[in-house]
Amino acid sequence: MNSLSQSVSMADLKCRAKKRVPKFAFDYIEEGCNTGVAVQHNRKMLDSLRLEPHYLEAYQAPNLTTHILGREYSAPYGIAPLGLTGLVWPQASVMHAKAARTANIPFVLSTVSTLALEEAAKHAQQNFWFQLYSPSDLGIQDDLLARLKACGCENLVVTLDVPTPSRRLKAIKSGLSVPPKITLSSVIQSTMRPLWSIATLREGLPQFANLTPYMDQQTMSMDDAAEFIRTKLRDVVDAASLQRIRAQWSGKLIVKGVLSVTDAQRAVALGADAIIVSNHGGRQLDAAQSPVQVLPEIVAAVGNQCEVMVDSGVESGVDVARYMALGAKAVFAGRMFLYGVAAHGQAGADHAIELLRLELGQVMSQLHCANPTSLVGHLVK
Numbered sequence: 001m002n003s004l005s006q007s008v009s010m011a012d013l014k015c016r017a018k019k020r021v022p023k024f025a026f027d028y029i030e031e032g033c034n035t036g037v038a039v040q041h042n043r044k045m046l047d048s049l050r051l052e053p054h055y056l057e058a059y060q061a062p063n064l065t066t067h068i069l070g071r072e073y074s075a076p077y078g079i080a081p082l083g084l085t086g087l088v089w090p091q092a093s094v095m096h097a098k099a100a101r102t103a104n105i106p107f108v109l110s111t112v113s114t115l116a117l118e119e120a121a122k123h124a125q126q127n128f129w130f131q132l133y134s135p136s137d138l139g140i141q142d143d144l145l146a147r148l149k150a151c152g153c154e155n156l157v158v159t160l161d162v163p164t165p166s167r168r169l170k171a172i173k174s175g176l177s178v179p180p181k182i183t184l185s186s187v188i189q190s191t192m193r194p195l196w197s198i199a200t201l202r203e204g205l206p207q208f209a210n211l212t213p214y215m216d217q218q219t220m221s222m223d224d225a226a227e228f229i230r231t232k233l234r235d236v237v238d239a240a241s242l243q244r245i246r247a248q249w250s251g252k253l254i255v256k257g258v259l260s261v262t263d264a265q266r267a268v269a270l271g272a273d274a275i276i277v278s279n280h281g282g283r284q285l286d287a288a289q290s291p292v293q294v295l296p297e298i299v300a301a302v303g304n305q306c307e308v309m310v311d312s313g314v315e316s317g318v319d320v321a322r323y324m325a326l327g328a329k330a331v332f333a334g335r336m337f338l339y340g341v342a343a344h345g346q347a348g349a350d351h352a353i354e355l356l357r358l359e360l361g362q363v364m365s366q367l368h369c370a371n372p373t374s375l376v377g378h379l380v381k
């Protein structure tokens with residue numbers, strides 16, 4: 001039986017992913033920070049949203065076409081930035097980039113991805129966006145922005161919500177740090193997943209491909225690499241650094257990790273073209289509000305000045321519909337796409353996109369809702 005046909009939900013992708021990748025890689029995808037309350041809270045708040053059908057409205061087959069920042073996409077959802085994807089499966093980001101290009105949805109490459117931005121741009125073409133973790137070494141930052149411009153990137157996502165590494169407890173215990181360390185237990189876990197191990201051995205240990213011009217990862221010791229990342233790469237983003245990035249970057253600027261009206265208004269005042277309301281999928285602040293709780297007031301406050309997008313907790317097209325009904329212009333998902341690749345490789349990346357399309361289309365048909373922007377009229381208040 002074709003295993004892909006048995007993956008009919010994110011839960012199926014996740015279940016198969018768990019059997020194919022070592023425990024530390026699965027935990028890396030799944031885990032939230034601290035006690036995991038923020039992850040549960042995201043789920044609970046999305047589940048609390050109800051949508052109402054309008055059966056006596058004239059029925060039109062749903063058309064998922066969406067305009068984001070002046071470009072037409074085939075659906076109102078995209079692939080969120082994901083760091084260290086090569087740990088989940090070699091070439092995972094290449095698979096995401098190709099799948100996004102084929103399906104015509106946004107693909108956001110993380111600064112700490114294991115795929116170089118030039119390669120990502122080649123695979124994703126106009127669907128390529130880049131997420132910046134602002135380097136404290138401004139020379140590196142300027143160079144990254146110049147490289148992005150040179151490969152035609154139009155959309156830069158600046159992530160606000162990682163001022164400090166989060167406490168993901170399983171990752172801390174398994175030694176999964178940045179950069180990743182090889183421990184006895186990770187070796188044992190890897191031997192139990194031979195397909196993953198063969199693929200990884202063939203490809204070599206994942207590296208931060210965007211950063212190779214600035215750090216020699218082949219010869220650096222783990223400790224030196226960790227020190228380099230701590231001192232040169234990670235900086236806390238605040239208004240001053242955002243202002244500097246805005247002055248440097250002539251393309252569209254998207255600010256990710258907004259959870260308050262105050263930050264949304266400041267981001268707009270500093271020149272953001274869009275924001276992504278997000279609690280990082282519950283991976284940074286265990287006591288964070290769910291985007292469900294703050295999205296409506298943020299849309300009311302700045303929705304006429306910038307495009308308001310959202311992520312965190314999306315497990316299905318129903319969740320995409322829920323966020324759109326709350327007023328989001330577009331929705332991103334992270335884990336769903338990693339489970340797709342971990343479960344089925346390239347076919348899984350394509351399949352995760354297709355699952356969201358099928359589910360969202362089905363919900364919209366059920367509601368008699370012809371296009372994603374009309375979903376707001378179906379929210380039960």
Ligand SMILES: Cc1cc2nc3c(=O)[nH]c(=O)nc-3n(C[C@H](O)[C@H](O)[C@H](O)COP(=O)(O)O)c2cc1C
Pocket residue numbers: 028029030080081082083084110111112113131159256278279280281282283311312313314332333334335336338
């Ligand atoms: C494994 C993993 C790695 C991530 N790496 C990054 C990153 O490098 N940069 C970033 O801005 N967000 C990162 N995120 C957060 C996602 O962009 C997104 O906000 C989150 O995954 C959305 O929640 P969801 O996974 O429930 O869909 C990561 C998330 C996961 C699961």
